[in-house]
Amino acid sequence: MSNSEFRILVLLVFLTMQASGAAAGLARPNCVETCGNVNIPFPFGIGAECFLDPWYEIVCQNGSVPILYKIGLQVLNISLPSYYYPSVDGMISVSLPLISSNASCWDEGLGGPVNFEGSQFIFSQRWNVFTSIGCNTLATVNSTESVVVGCRSKCAGNSTNISKYNACSGRDGCCQTTLPDNLRGFRVDFKEEGGPQGCKYAFLADRSRFLRSNETGLYDLSLNDTVPVVLEWGISNKTDYELKLIQQAYGSGYLDPFRCSRYSLYGLSTSQMPFIQCYCNGGYGGNPYLTEGCQDINECEDRDLCPGICVNKRGTYDCVAGRKTPIIIGVGAALGALVLCLVLCMLYKYVKKRREIKLKEKHFKRNGGLLLKSELSSPEGNVEKSKLFNSKDLEKATDNFNDDRILGQGGQGTVYKGMLTDGKIVAIKKSKVIDEGKVEQFINEVLILSQINHRNVVKLLGCCLETEVPLLVYEFIPNGTLYQYLHDPNQEFHVSWDTRLRIATEIAGALFYLHSAASIPIYHRDIKSTNILLDEKYRAKVADFGTSKSVSLDQTHVTTLVQGTFGYLDPEYFQSSQFTDKSDVYSFGVVLAELLTGQKPISSLREQEGRSLATYFIISMEENRLFDIVDAQILKEGKKEEIASVANLAKRCLNLNGRKRPTMKEVAMELEGIRKLQNPSVILQNQENHEATESYNAAFPSNKSNIDMDVITFSDVQRLLPSESW
Incomplete structure (x- = not known):
């Protein structure tokens, strides 16, 4: 199973x-x-x-x-959330109507957008799946938080039977994809590819329905116009009732009646929910949301609740072993029983230690440790800069992954601030469960990224594979993101024109370095100001390679899943699903426009046609209104000729035709030229750095050109923001 x-x-x-x-x-x-x-x-x-x-x-x-x-x-x-069934958080199952591409496709008409904004409900990511049915269709889920996911379905012929399916893999008119975290609302857009092909249907549904509806395994659309959907729910922490409940629950131990948490109770997941959930502790049952709602129960009546030992304590039976966290209690008052307990305790520690060793070995093999170890020992691998970290050292570095050390969280993991034994400050990313079928791809991605040696790219120092989920270790970047300094009104630090031009040049140099690798070019695929970090000297560092792809020189990358960020996504990629180096150029053009205007990439304050900064910027340039939209502070500090040169470069990067966009090499050289004309001392400064203009022609030290790099991906890393306290 x-x-x-x-x-x-x-x-x-x-x-x-x-x-x-x-x-x-x-x-x-x-x-x-x-x-x-x-x-x-x-x-x-x-x-x-x-x-x-x-x-x-x-x-x-x-x-x-x-x-x-x-x-x-x-x-x-x-x-209700359950201590005994941690895989089931607080959930409510409801019926949602099917969504069709045309009101005439269904007797009940067209299903509209769904919105739970303002509630404490979210669509369950792990229990639901998004499904699209129809020939040659691109269906996208557009959320209220500017997140887009979708899938593409194709048909060999001109039509298909949409009633029942045995499989849903993107062929035969059916495709599926997972949902983003904490989704509260969405709408579905259909795009026909290859001409009209009849009615299209889409729905979010409880994935368990697909395993129990009939012998073929999938849902029968001909019998239903609604589908069951699982919502996870909790309570807010902003009203007097909830605050009182949290005060009673937080800090309580495992012997107290109930506990509350912002984190999922499921397995070892540490994903933070937008609400809190409470549950009755082991040995108690009832409703934790009611006053004295959790009452002591006799676990011994149900062996599913107590598979261990039942002990009579002052007339009340209780379960001693078999809970999620075993509690060793002395049973008996005699000296002989006490000695027996001490012997059992020593034996338990020995068995536990042996079990931990075996478990680490199992995790190491499952996470691709043997493959990585062979690459590290290979003289041809040229990956001496990679490092395998010990799990004990990383636990010590993060104070056992204390919540106070959390820097940020994303859909694929949590990032912690840590200090290694040599005093080096690092960012440690705890991934979610890795797909065992893509272990080799994951290891290859780690090897590639560990070889990136550019001062404007966040350095991957190594990884730890002996834990249940992989741990990735990065250099720590202390000063937050470029987005914060451009758009956060609370930021007191002013980003001058000289600084903005330098940051743009550094980003362009880093992307040119990635695109121009001799053996294995890397396309970042998610360039945006939140993924540009600033170090202690406010130098740019390109981060978050979660959606990056390593592609052989004789290949292009085509995917059935459309992913990206509104405001930065290349329109040509969205239409064709073919990602090239020019798609990164487009996203960089949006960042350039942000640096010039100080405006956000998406804003409802601008008129309808100008909500996208890229569109607004191009229209303003064509109407000769550049200096009306440029940041007022920049106009005071920079020369208009320099500003116009950078703006024209941004406009070329934002060309809707990817072939007419410049390469990142051309962009980097042009920006470097503007800086040199602005300040000749830049030449001397570059010569003092170990990665100056010559780094633009540098290639990856790897010579592993025989590895299949068509679709190598590892999980995304949330931006490494500085923590307020250790």
Whole structure:
């Protein structure tokens, strides 16, 4: 049984228990506890004074159909977070209508956008999947937070049967993709490719439905016009009720009735949720959101809750072993029993230590450690700058990954600030689970990035593979992002024209270095001001290679998944799904426009046609209004000829035709030329640096040209922001 099937089985078992088990004590006193076969636990409720706020109000339609009143969706199930089933966070399952490309495609009409903004609900990333059905279609999910994901489906013929599918891989008219983190609202856009091909359908749905609907394995669209969707829910920390609840729960130990957390209870995940969830501790049951809602239970009555040893303590049976964190308690008062406990304790420590060693070896092999080790020892690999870190050293460096050390979090992992034994400050990224089928690609990506040696690229120092998920170690960049200094009104540091021109030149040099690698060029694919970090001397550092691709010189990269950031995404790439070095040039052009205007890449304050900074900038240039949109401070400090030269370069980078854009080499040389004309001392400064203009012609030291680099990817790294405290 695969991991995904096991998780779905756990979910089904738990939801069945929730639906069939007794619901006593889960609702507020004197409130209705069920509607049909659905339990209604507080903070949800039916009737006045029975729910926390209007988002949690349930209306029992016809006495048996629960409706989430504020958004008008039918409720299929509600679950509370569980200590005993950590794979099931607080969830509510609702019915959403199918979304069609045309109102005539479905009797019920066109499904509209879905928006939970202002609520404490998010679409579950791990339980839901986005599916598009229809021939030759690009379907994109556009969220309310400017995040876009999507997939492309193709058909061999001109039509397909859209009722049932055995598989959904992008062919035969069906494709699927995962959702971004903390998605609260979305709309779906369809784009036909190759001419109209009939009706198109898309939906978010509970992935477990695809494993249990029928023998073929997928959902039957001909029988339903709605699909079940899983929402994760919690409570806010901004009202008196929630703050009081948090005060009672935070800091409590494992023997206290309940706990609250901002982090998912699922497995070893440390992803932060936009709300808090509370659960009754081991040995307790009930509803943690009610006063004294968690009551002591007899775990020994259910062997699923207590697979270990049951002990009678003063007339009350309790579970000693088998919990998530075993607690060793002395059983007996006699000296012989005490000696036995000491012997068992020593044996336990020995077994635990042996188990940890075996587990590290297993993780090391699964994460590609043997492959990386062979490359490190190979004289032809030329990867001496890579380093394998010890897990103990990294745990010590981060104070056992203390929450106070968190620098930032992303969809694929969490970044911590740490200090190595030699006193070096580093940023340590704890990835989420890696796809075992792409281990070789992951290791190859680590080897490539560890060889990048450019002063304007964040350095990957090495990795640790003996943990359950890989740990990546980067140099620490202390002064935040370029976006903060350009757009944060609280920033007191003024970015002068000289500084902006220098930063632009440094970014261009770094991208030219990546694009011009002799054996394995790298396309960054997500250049934006939030991915440009500033070091202690405010020098630019290109970061976040999470969506980067290493591509052989005789290949182009085509993908069925469209990913990127609104405002920076190359329109030509969005249309063709073919990413080239000129796509990075377009994104760099947007950053240049930001540096010139001081405006954000996407802004609702500009007129409709100018919400995109790229469009607004090009229109202003064509209407000879450049100096009307340039940052007023720049006009005071810079010469108009220099500003116009940089603006014309930005305009060329933003050309809708990728072939007409300059290469990063041309961009870097042109910016360097502007700086030299502005300040001849720049030549001397460059000569003092170990990577001056000559670095533009440098190539990667790797000679591993025989490795297949078509689609090598590793998980994205959240920007390395400085922490306020250790």
